[in-house]
Amino acid sequence: MTVSATAPTAPVPTAPGRLPLLGHAVPLLRNPVQLLQSIRPIGDIVRIRIGPLDVYVLNSPDLVHQVFASEAATYRKGRFYEKFRPYQGNGLFTTDGDEHQRQRRLVLPAFHRERLRTYTDVMRQVAADHCADWTPGAALDICAEMYALTSEVVAKVLFGGGLDREQVAGIQAWLPVFIQGMGRRVVSPAAWLDRLPTPGNRRFDTAQRRLRGLVDDLVEAHRRDSGDRGDLLSMLVAARDPDTGEPMSPARLRDEAMTFLTAGIETVSTTLTWLYHELATHPEVEKRLTTELDEELGGRPVTFDDLAGLPYTRSVVRETLRLHSPAWMLMRRPAGPTTLGGVALPAGAELLFSPATLHRDPALYPRPLEFRPERWLDGDTAPPPFLPFSTGPYKCLGDHFALTELAATVATVTARWRLVPVSSRAPREVAGAALSPDRLVLTARRRDA
Numbered sequence: 305m306t307v308s309a310t311a312p313t314a315p316v317p318t319a320p321g322r323l324p325l326l327g328h329a330v331p332l333l334r335n336p337v338q339l340l341q342s343i344r345p346i347g348d349i350v351r352i353r354i355g356p357l358d359v360y361v362l363n364s365p366d367l368v369h370q371v372f373a374s375e376a377a378t379y380r381k382g383r384f385y386e387k388f389r390p391y392q393g394n395g396l397f398t399t400d401g402d403e404h405q406r407q408r409r410l411v412l413p414a415f416h417r418e419r420l421r422t423y424t425d426v427m428r429q430v431a432a433d434h435c436a437d438w439t440p441g442a443a444l445d446i447c448a449e450m451y452a453l454t455s456e457v458v459a460k461v462l463f464g465g466g467l468d469r470e471q472v473a474g475i476q477a478w479l480p481v482f483i484q485g486m487g488r489r490v491v492s493p494a495a496w497l498d499r500l501p502t503p504g505n506r507r508f509d510t511a512q513r514r515l516r517g518l519v520d521d522l523v524e525a526h527r528r529d530s531g532d533r534g535d536l537l538s539m540l541v542a543a544r545d546p547d548t549g550e551p552m553s554p555a556r557l558r559d560e561a562m563t564f565l566t567a568g569i570e571t572v573s574t575t576l577t578w579l580y581h582e583l584a585t586h587p588e589v590e591k592r593l594t595t596e597l598d599e600e601l602g603g604r605p606v607t608f609d610d611l612a613g614l615p616y617t618r619s620v621v622r623e624t625l626r627l628h629s630p631a632w633m634l635m636r637r638p639a640g641p642t643t644l645g646g647v648a649l650p651a652g653a654e655l656l657f658s659p660a661t662l663h664r665d666p667a668l669y670p671r672p673l674e675f676r677p678e679r680w681l682d683g684d685t686a687p688p689p690f691l692p693f694s695t696g697p698y699k700c701l702g703d704h705f706a707l708t709e710l711a712a713t714v715a716t717v718t719a720r721w722r723l724v725p726v727s728s729r730a731p732r733e734v735a736g737a738a739l740s741p742d743r744l745v746l747t748a749r750r751r752d753a
C-alpha cells in the first residue's frame with residue numbers, strides 16, 4: 305500500500321504500538337531495525353514517535369531518491385548530524401549546503417582512482433602482516449581482529465609512513481571509546497548527563513583529548529613538511545580552494561582527519577566481520593571464492609588492477625553490504641514546509657531512511673534474508689536499489705575506498721586462511737553507530753595445510 309496518491313493534506317499512517325509520552329521509544333531502543341523493518345509494508349511514508357518528536361520514515365526508493373538526490377538542495381542533513389558536530393567538528397559528515405559542497409570539492413582528489421591504486425598496496429600489506437600472526441587452530445575474536453586490521457589501514461593511508469607503533473596503538477585504543485561515547489551522546493536525553501564526572505564520561509573526555517592531540521600533532525608535521533608523501537593527509541594539506549587559493553586551516557584538517565577515522569573504520573570492520581560469518585556458514589560460497597582467487601591470482605599478492613577481474617569476490621562483498629548494511633539509519637530535514645509523495649510535511653520535519661531495511665525488502669530482493677552472492681552475477685534484469693553508501697551530494701565519499709579495501713582484504717586473507725565456526729551460535733545484530741555483530745569467534749585453518 306502506498307500513500308503517494310493521497311491528497312496533500314492526507315494524514316501519514318502512524319506505526320502501531322505507540323505508547324503515551326514514550327511513543328515508539330521502547331521498541332526503538334530494544335531493536336530499532338526490527339521496528340523499521342516491520343513498518344515498511346504500511347506505506348511509503350510512516351510516522352514514528354520518539355517521545356514528543358515525530359519522525360517520518362521513508363520506505364519508497366523513489367522518495368528516498370527525491371529527498372537524498374534529485375531534490376537534495378532543498379533538504380538539510382538534520383538532527384542526527386548536528387548532534388555529532390560538537391565532537392567531530394566541521395568535517396564533511398557534519399556540514400551541509402554550500403560549505404559542504406566547497407569542502408567536498410577540495411577533499412575529492414584524495415580519493416581519486418590513481419590514489420586508490422597506491423592505497424591498495426597499503427591495504428594488502430596490512431592484511432597480509434595481520435593474518436601472518438595467526439596461529440593455526442587458534443580461536444579468533446573476529447570483531448577485534450577486523451577492527452585492528454581496518455584501523456591500521458585507515459591510519460596508515462591517512463597519515464602515511466610517519467606513524468609510529470605507539471601512535472597506531474593510541475588510535476586503536478582511543479577511537480572505539482570515542483565513537484561509542486559519541487553515539488551515546490547523540491541519543492542522550494539531556495546534555496548535562498554527559499558532563500557528570502562519571503568514569504564513562506571521564507574516559508570519553510580522555511579519549512577525545514588524546515585523539516585530537518594525536519591528530520593535531522600529525523597535521524602539524526604534515527604542514528611543516530608539505531610534500532606529497534603518498535598519503536591522504538598530504539593531499540588535504542596541498543589542496544587549495546579554487547576561488548580563494550586558500551589552503552585548509554589546521555582545525556579543518558584535523559576535523560576531516562577525525563571524520564575519516566570515525567567514518568572509515570567501524571563501517572569496514574563490521575562488514576568484514578559479517579562477511580567472514582557468512583563464508584564460515586556457506587562453504588559452497590567460500591569454495592567458489594577461493595577457486596576464483598586461485599585461478600586469477602595463483603598465490604601472488606593482489607593489486608588494484610586485479611580487482612576488476614575478481615567478479616565473484618566483488619559479489620561476495622556486495623551481498624554482504626546488502627544483507628548487513630552498516631548504515632541502518634540516515635536522516636534529512638526539509639529546509640521549509642514541503643510536500644513529499646503527496647503528503648504535506650511541516651518545516652523541520654525529521655525524515656529517516658534505513659538502507660538496512662530497504663535491502664531486506666522482499667518486494668525488491670527475492671528471498672532477501674538468504675546470502676546469495678550469485679544474485680549480483682545474473683545481470684539480465686535491472687538491479688534493485690542498492691544504497692549502503694547512500695546517494696546524492698552527501699553520499700559516502702569513501703565508497704570506492706571501502707569497496708577496494710574490502711575486496712583486497714578478502715583476497716589476501718582468504719587466499720591463505722579458512723575461518724571456520726567454533727559454535728552454531730549466529731551473531732546477534734546490535735544497532736549502534738553501525739549495524740554490528742555482537743560477537744563472532746572463528747577458528748583459523750591454513751588453506752595450504
Ligand code: HEM
Nearest residue numbers: 396397567568571572631692693694698699700701702706
Ligand atoms: C563499508 C564501508 C562504509 C559504509 C557502508 C559507509 C556508509 C556511509 C554512509 C551511509 C554515509 C552517509 C551518507 C548520508 O548521510 O547520506 C557515509 C558518509 C561518509 N563516509 Fe562512509 N561508509 C563506509 C566507509 C567509509 C570509508 C572507508 C571512508 C573514508 C576513508 C568514509 C568516509 C565517509 C565520509 C567522509 C562521509 C561524509 C560524506 C559527505 O557528507 O560528503 N566512509 N558513509
